[in-house]
Amino acid sequence: MRALRILLVIVVVLGGIFVAVDRAAVYFAESEAAGRIRITDATIGSTDVSIKGFPFLTQIAGDQLDEVDVEITGIETAANGRRLRISRMNAALHDVKLADDYSSATATRATGTAVISYEDLTEAASDGVAVEYGGNNKVKVTGTVDVLGNPISRSVLSTVTLVDGHTLRVHADKVPGEGIPGLEGLVRQKTDFDREVGGLPGGLKLQKIQPTADGLEISVTGTDVKLAA
Structure with missing residues (x-):
């Protein structure tokens, strides 16, 4: 023993x-x-x-x-x-x-x-554009345009989607025009944009994108x- x-x-x-x-x-x-x-x-x-x-x-x-x-x-x-x-x-x-x-x-x-913060998304947007969470799976995009020498600022709720599996697209659901000819087009030139999401390790692909309070949350596989x- x-x-x-x-x-x-x-x-x-x-x-x-x-x-x-x-x-x-x-x-x-x-x-x-x-x-x-x-x-x-x-x-x-x-x-x-x-x-x-x-x-x-x-x-x-x-x-x-x-x-x-x-x-x-x-x-x-x-x-x-x-x-x-x-x-x-x-x-x-x-x-x-x-x-x-x-x-x-x-x-x-x-x-x-992968997560892209709204601060970083703002940096990637057009000059003078700010992006933040808009609630209900939307983002709020604010931009200022010049109409006949007058600066006009507009905020829009936008949908974020994936295009071709590697590009995020921010597109305003609706732009308030208030009867000003051409205003919607000018605002969209600022607030609507595509950005390719690169920098992922080789072999990883984007599957789904979801706006959250903390930023854009992207599923990868x-x-x-x-x-x-």
Whole structure:
């Protein structure tokens, strides 16, 4: 019995050491991965990586991870000559295959959410235009136009849709004209606009866009998603 107790103690101790080593390896790998993530034709602010599954060491030995959760903040690209910033993006990447001595990784499939704040959407809109949440899945767009030397400001409720799976379109439901000829066209030149949403990791595609109080929430999904280079 004494020998059995000693054996059990040794197993528990070794198991604890293995868990500690495994978790330390995960922490190191997460830090390394966060620093290596790159996106083509875009700059990023910060990244956070969380590797799921246990044990980690057996996953790394097989050059494949079960799931990796990634959060990227401040993804910046150019859209129609103007800066477009994705405030943050969260993605769950599944069956992540490691290659090139762990310098690159590709996820078999991924799902996630990207958010564009109204402040960042305002920066991407035309000069002198402000965008904010309008309630009921709409955005409120305010712009000022010049009519015969007189500045006229109008606010409109607009619908935001996805076009061709990569472009967001802001289109006013109705423009109050008040009988002024040509006013609606002038206002729409300011308040209606398309902006391509770039800067996502290769393989991710936009699926659905939804205005919320915190910004435009965009569902993303993809296959063969490259998250490091």
